[in-house]
Amino acid sequence: MRWNDLSEEACPVARGLSVIGDRWTMLVVRDCFLGYRRFEQIQERLGITRHVLADRLRKLEAAGVLRREPYQERPLRHEYRLTDRGKALYPVMVSLIDWANAHVPPPEASSVTLVSRETGAPIAPVLIDANTGETITHRTVNAKVAE
Amino acid sequence: MRWNDLSEEACPVARGLSVIGDRWTMLVVRDCFLGYRRFEQIQERLGITRHVLADRLRKLEAAGVLRREPYQERPLRHEYRLTDRGKALYPVMVSLIDWANAHVPPPEASSVTLVSRETGAPIAPVLIDANTGETITHRTVNAKVAE
DNA sequence: ACAGTTCGTTCCATTATGGAACTCAGTCTT
DNA sequence: AAGACTGAGTTCCATAATGGAACGAACTGT
Numbered sequence: 001m002r003w004n005d006l007s008e009e010a011c012p013v014a015r016g017l018s019v020i021g022d023r024w025t026m027l028v029v030r031d032c033f034l035g036y037r038r039f040e041q042i043q044e045r046l047g048i049t050r051h052v053l054a055d056r057l058r059k060l061e062a063a064g065v066l067r068r069e070p071y072q073e074r075p076l077r078h079e080y081r082l083t084d085r086g087k088a089l090y091p092v093m094v095s096l097i098d099w100a101n102a103h104v105p106p107p108e109a110s111s112v113t114l115v116s117r118e119t120g121a122p123i124a125p126v127l128i129d130a131n132t133g134e135t136i137t138h139r140t141v142n143a144k145v146a147e
Numbered sequence: 148m149r150w151n152d153l154s155e156e157a158c159p160v161a162r163g164l165s166v167i168g169d170r171w172t173m174l175v176v177r178d179c180f181l182g183y184r185r186f187e188q189i190q191e192r193l194g195i196t197r198h199v200l201a202d203r204l205r206k207l208e209a210a211g212v213l214r215r216e217p218y219q220e221r222p223l224r225h226e227y228r229l230t231d232r233g234k235a236l237y238p239v240m241v242s243l244i245d246w247a248n249a250h251v252p253p254p255e256a257s258s259v260t261l262v263s264r265e266t267g268a269p270i271a272p273v274l275i276d277a278n279t280g281e282t283i284t285h286r287t288v289n290a291k292v293a294e
Numbered sequence: 295a296c297a298g299t300t301c302g303t304t305c306c307a308t309t310a311t312g313g314a315a316c317t318c319a320g321t322c323t324t
Numbered sequence: 325a326a327g328a329c330t331g332a333g334t335t336c337c338a339t340a341a342t343g344g345a346a347c348g349a350a351c352t353g354t
Contacts (some may be wrong), residue, residue, distance in 0.1 A: 001193065039331070048217060074321090077331060111293050124278050196345095198344095201303080
């Protein structure tokens with residue numbers, strides 16, 4: 001199978017990855033969540049090749065994750081902002097952060113953690129089922145295939 | 148920046164992606180969650196080249212996400228199972244599934260959804276803060292950098 | 295002896311990525 | 325008005341990763 005065929009899969013994991021499963025894409029999305037919107041900024045922060053960044057931004061725009069908006073005329077300049085679809089990726093990013101902080105040790109004593117914007121208290125993300133309030137685990141959930 | 152330098156980053160998103168941000172890796176993990184444990188099975192299901200699969204399995208084992216266990220002697224054969232670290236990826240996968248089902252349309256009417264193993268009722272995953280019980284959004288959370 | 299199984303490895307063509315320089319439209323400096 | 329500067333890309337080429345197919349090793353079963 002080719003990577004590009006993934007979007008045709010029935011499995012939502014495969015379809016999701018066809019959009020954000022690319023090497024750099026989630027890092028671009030992260031920077032957008034952090035408020036970086038311009039090509040130069042993102043390119044410098046990521047150390048990614050301009051070539052690749054241009055390609056990823058194009059694809060993210062085509063997927064409806066980012067939108068390209070002019071922030072000045074003369075000379076015309078665009079910035080990239082998360083759409084609602086892009087913002088909906090927040091739980092994916094938070095889950096990833098939580099996993100990495102618990103399971104992929106940082107280089108030194110440095111760390112980045114999630115805290116409440118209001119109180120500054122640390123956040124402990126847990127996935128629950130909104131319908132029942134119960135914690136979601138791989139033991140309590142099944143995948144259901146509809147045709 | 149090179150892709151392989153990502154694990155040295157302080158940002159947990161980058162460190163997490165250094166393990167699972169690879170093109171096929173999350174699909175291998177998905178298959179393990181679905182109970183497929185053998186090289187042949189996974190290779191056929193994914194349509195990935197054997198070469199790449201062998202490489203990914205090696206890296207996932209090195210990262211402590213999978214462990215290699217003999218399931219028979221003579222001839223010696225191994226299978227791959229999720230470790231606790233690997234199982235801890237479940238919230239990441241569920242968040243991704245939820246996002247893809249809402250934002251990346253499946254090819255036809257086909258769909259795969261999450262249901263309760265006990266009741267069969269559909270699941271609506273939501274991320275909350277275990278400390279406060281409040282829903283986690285990008286407006287209520289900040290990243291805090293400690294040195 | 296010979297085909298079948300399972301988990302890989304090897305070889306090579308194609309594709310993607312990294313690095314650096316270049317373009318283009320307009321602005322700012324002197 | 326000439327020349328430097330800015331931001332967002334594009335172009336070119338060497339290097340790395342991937343896709344496809346065949347091959348190898350260590351057994352089993354007939």
